[in-house]
Amino acid sequence: MRRSRGRKLIGQMLIEKGHITDEQLEQALAAQEQSTQRIGEILMDLGFIEEEPLYTTLAEQMRVGYINLNSTKVDPNVATLISEDVAKRYSALPVDRGEAGTIRVAMAEPTDVIALDDLKMRLQVSVEPLLAPAQTIETLIGSVYAAAPAGGGGGGGGGGVPAADFGMGDMASLAASVRDSGMIAAEETAGDERIDTDRIADVADEAPIIRIAKIVIQRAVQERASDIHVEPGREGVRVRYRIDGVLHEILTLPGYVHAPLISRLKIMGNMNIAERRVPQDGRIHIRHMGEDYDLRVSTIPTTLGEKCVMRILDKRGIMTGLESLGFTGEMMTTMETLIRQPNGMILSTGPTGSGKTTTQYSILNRINDVETNIITIEDPVEYQIDGISQVHVNRKAGLTFAIALKYFLRQDPDIILVGEIRDLETSEIAIQAALTGHLVLSTLHTNDAPSTVTRMIDMGVEPFLIASSIIASISQRLARKLCQECKEAYVPPRDQLLGLGFDPDAPEHRDVTFYKGMGCAACRNTGYKGRVGIFEMMTLNTEIRELVVKRASADQVKEAAIANGMITLAQDAMDKATMGMTDIDEILRVVSTVR
Numbered sequence: 001m002r003r004s005r006g007r008k009l010i011g012q013m014l015i016e017k018g019h020i021t022d023e024q025l026e027q028a029l030a031a032q033e034q035s036t037q038r039i040g041e042i043l044m045d046l047g048f049i050e051e052e053p054l055y056t057t058l059a060e061q062m063r064v065g066y067i068n069l070n071s072t073k074v075d076p077n078v079a080t081l082i083s084e085d086v087a088k089r090y091s092a093l094p095v096d097r098g099e100a101g102t103i104r105v106a107m108a109e110p111t112d113v114i115a116l117d118d119l120k121m122r123l124q125v126s127v128e129p130l131l132a133p134a135q136t137i138e139t140l141i142g143s144v145y146a147a148a149p150a151g152g153g154g155g156g157g158g159g160g161v162p163a164a165d166f167g168m169g170d171m172a173s174l175a176a177s178v179r180d181s182g183m184i185a186a187e188e189t190a191g192d193e194r195i196d197t198d199r200i201a202d203v204a205d206e207a208p209i210i211r212i213a214k215i216v217i218q219r220a221v222q223e224r225a226s227d228i229h230v231e232p233g234r235e236g237v238r239v240r241y242r243i244d245g246v247l248h249e250i251l252t253l254p255g256y257v258h259a260p261l262i263s264r265l266k267i268m269g270n271m272n273i274a275e276r277r278v279p280q281d282g283r284i285h286i287r288h289m290g291e292d293y294d295l296r297v298s299t300i301p302t303t304l305g306e307k308c309v310m311r312i313l314d315k316r317g318i319m320t321g322l323e324s325l326g327f328t329g330e331m332m333t334t335m336e337t338l339i340r341q342p343n344g345m346i347l348s349t350g351p352t353g354s355g356k357t358t359t360q361y362s363i364l365n366r367i368n369d370v371e372t373n374i375i376t377i378e379d380p381v382e383y384q385i386d387g388i389s390q391v392h393v394n395r396k397a398g399l400t401f402a403i404a405l406k407y408f409l410r411q412d413p414d415i416i417l418v419g420e421i422r423d424l425e426t427s428e429i430a431i432q433a434a435l436t437g438h439l440v441l442s443t444l445h446t447n448d449a450p451s452t453v454t455r456m457i458d459m460g461v462e463p464f465l466i467a468s469s470i471i472a473s474i475s476q477r478l479a480r481k482l483c484q485e486c487k488e489a490y491v492p493p494r495d496q497l498l499g500l501g502f503d504p505d506a507p508e509h510r511d512v513t514f515y516k517g518m519g520c521a522a523c524r525n526t527g528y529k530g531r532v533g534i535f536e537m538m539t540l541n542t543e544i545r546e547l548v549v550k551r552a553s554a555d556q557v558k559e560a561a562i563a564n565g566m567i568t569l570a571q572d573a574m575d576k577a578t579m580g581m582t583d584i585d586e587i588l589r590v591v592s593t594v595r
Contacts, residue, residue, distance in 0.1 A: 011039055013057050014049065024048040051133060059131040064110045067095065067130040069140060076144055078103060082122050084145040089222070090115040091134050091289070093141055094123065102126045108134035109289070113211060114218045134290075174208045175257050212257065213264045217295065217310070219250075221288050224530075226312055228295075230265070232258050232305035243524075244480045244531050245353065262299065262306050269297040276306055281380075284310070291316070296380070315383050322362050325355070326533030326576070331567065334472075334537060339363050344471035345434040347421075349446040355478045355533055356443045357382060360417060363441060364388060367415065376417035377404040393419070405429040409436075418442040424460040431461065434469040448569060449475040449538035450558035453548045467545040475536040475569060477590040479582045483523035487515040492584040500587060502574050515580045532581055534591060536569040 008016075011025045020028075020043060028042045040058060043049045052068060059066035075096040079087075081103075087093055091108035092115060098104045103123055109115065110129035120127050216239055220228045225241035232238075237253040253261070263273045269282025284295040296311040327335055338346055346363075348356040361383055368374060368387050379393035379401070389411075391404055401418055402425040408416055420443050421427045434440045446455045452473040456466050492514050497504050504510075517527020538544070538561045547557050562568065567575075573587040 008061065010058060010061055013061060014043070014054070017053070017057060019053045019057065020048050055131055055133060059110075062111055062131060065128070065130045067104070067106050067132050069095075069106055069132050069136045072096075074140060074144060076147065079144045082119065084141065086118075086122065087141045087145070088138070090119065091137050092119060093137050093144065094119075095130070098128050100126075102128045104128045104130055106130050106132040106137055106140075108132065108137055112218075112289075114215055114222070117215070174212050175254050209257070209260045209264050212253070212261060213268065217284075217286060218288050220310075221286070221293055221312060221314075223524075228308075228310040228312070230261065230308040230310075232302065232307065234304065237261065244526075244528055245478055246480070246526075248524075258305055262308055265297060265308050265310070266299065269295075271297065271299070277301055294383075296382070313382050322359075322366060325359060325362060326535060328575075331535060331537055331572075334539060335363075338472050338539070339367055339439075341439055341471060343434055343437045343439055345430060345440040345442065345469050346471060347452050347473045348441075348443045349449060349452055349473060349475045350477060351445065353478070354476050355531075356476065357419075359474065359476060359533070360441050360443065361385070364415070364417060372414045373412055374415045374417070375408050375411055375413045376419070377401055377408065378417070378419035401426045402429055405433065409433060409438075413438055415439045415441070420444070421456075421459075427456055427459055427461050428465075431465050431469040435465075440469075446475070448554075448558070449473040449536045449566070450561055451554045452538075453557060454554045457548075457551060463549050463551055467540070467548040470540055472537060472539045474538075477534045477569060477573075478531045479534050479573065479576070479586045479590050480526075480528035481530040481532050481581055482515055482583060483517045483520065483527055483529040485522040485529075486518045486520035486527065487580065488518055489513050490516045496584050496588065500570055500574055500584070512578050513580070514577060514584060516583045516585075527583075528586070532576060534569055534573045534576065534587075536567065536572065538566050 011020075011029070014020045015022060015025060024043070024046070025039075028039055028046060028048065031042050031046070032039055037045070040049075040054050044051065044054060056066045072095060074093065078094045078096055081094055082092075090112065093106045095104045095106050103125055105119060105127050107115065107129050108131075110131050116127055116129060216228065216230070220241050223241060223243060225243050226245075227242040229240040229242070229247065230237065231240070232255070233252075235252065236255050237258045239250045239253065240247045241250055242248075265284075266273045266280070266282065268284045271280045271282040279298065279300045281299075282297040284297055286293050286295065292315070294313040294315075296313060297308065298310075299306050299308045322335060323332060348359050350356055364374060364376070365385060368385065370387070374388045376388060376390045377393065378390060381390045381392050384390065391399070393399060393401060393404070401420070401422065405416070405418065405426065406429060416430075416433055416438055418426065418430050418440065421430060430440050430442060444452055444455060446452050450473070452475075453463075453466050453470065457463055494504060502509065504512075517523060519525035519527045523529040538557075540548070541564060543564065544557060544560055547560055558566075569591045570587070573582070573591050576582050577584060577587055
């Protein structure tokens, strides 16, 4: 907030310069309400302003220079000092050498501190950022590197960032700036109850700690992390990222950085920095590389000080479609049929972090249209979707899943999403909704799809109600995908394959090839990049419904489901391994416990 104080809005500046009129700005602002574009882009699309006057004004607002790339010659020897991948990542192109040995760099986001730090480290000189249109930069990147000699592009290229780099080379100097600010002593630690909260708040507003917080968050987004862990230790503050479901230690900061860093993150999340004795929750909204992200922040007090974990919520993950989640072939066809049913209950099951919420949101996104009234009750609301009424559980105010469901039925819903079925009351109301003409989506914690029905019976739900309401149960896991840059064919140990029910000597399996990631820069030497869903889908037919009414065991229900064509988690995982999507080690890690 402090950076933007006194800075004029771009619309006001354009009016003052005579580039647009008040009426044109009002028309553009009205159009922006139905769009995710920035106001300048809308003004150009409407034909109210040309590119150069818009960008010169934007540059003035950002307090940087503007460069017209259409009339500037790019020095290819300077441009290729960084790799094409780095140029594309930051939408930045070194243009030429400026005064005093600096390098002028055309950038779509010239105020991106992480990009500037990384470019400075790679180029080993001071960088002069200049604003230019992203589209023009992208076009030039393509032509400059296409004409560059093979192997050109220094500055640590490759598709990924080595674990030791992460663009965090100046963290030590930033941390030292926090220590040398004179506002906090090095001997003070986050676990010391004598710390002056006012002094910590002052340090939290200082530029070095702000930059540390921004770098930690933005680099996590860049590395596709799902969670950021900032945790105090006896040797310092450890920062870890969860990437593709596995935690990686990224860096360790000095102990004296802990208190101001946690306070800074709390300030960003609108949390109480004076309260360090009880857990707190908050939310941070950031914009990075033109995309919006929400971070769900959680702090807890530990014996060494507060630990902060931030869950990165990327809305793009639920907008990619069911096919990209891992539903393939007949399973995808069945899913399309199920989500178009007028009533009934579809349950997603699996442990925490298995992608249940993503599956549920992807279903909602698929069937969300103007003719359908969709209401959700969640704890918490993770992703906000246009056109859907979403309600947050508030137990202090008495708004539980069960209470909300009762009122939902008076809101004329077509589809209801219940974040999780946790008790008998919630399950009974959800079932009643499914029986009275509503499609109900929810989640449950069970190991596999057939166990869903026995779990609900254990909760006290009458078997005949389960048999009448549930139309499908989907169990899932998330497996890491093999890096397509470094995967190679290999032969897994025979006992591993047999343990997964795969006979390598069977005639139909003799031509099957398995792959393993060898590790490269693109995957940070892990062999994996991205994740794919492993699914087990059980639809309830007449035979299975009869077994449910008879209170049959989960094993009996599973046996009947397999006889009726259900593909188990292990089978779906093996199918994805034979397609080269994942490997046997990953299958054993995520699904071996449910066989």
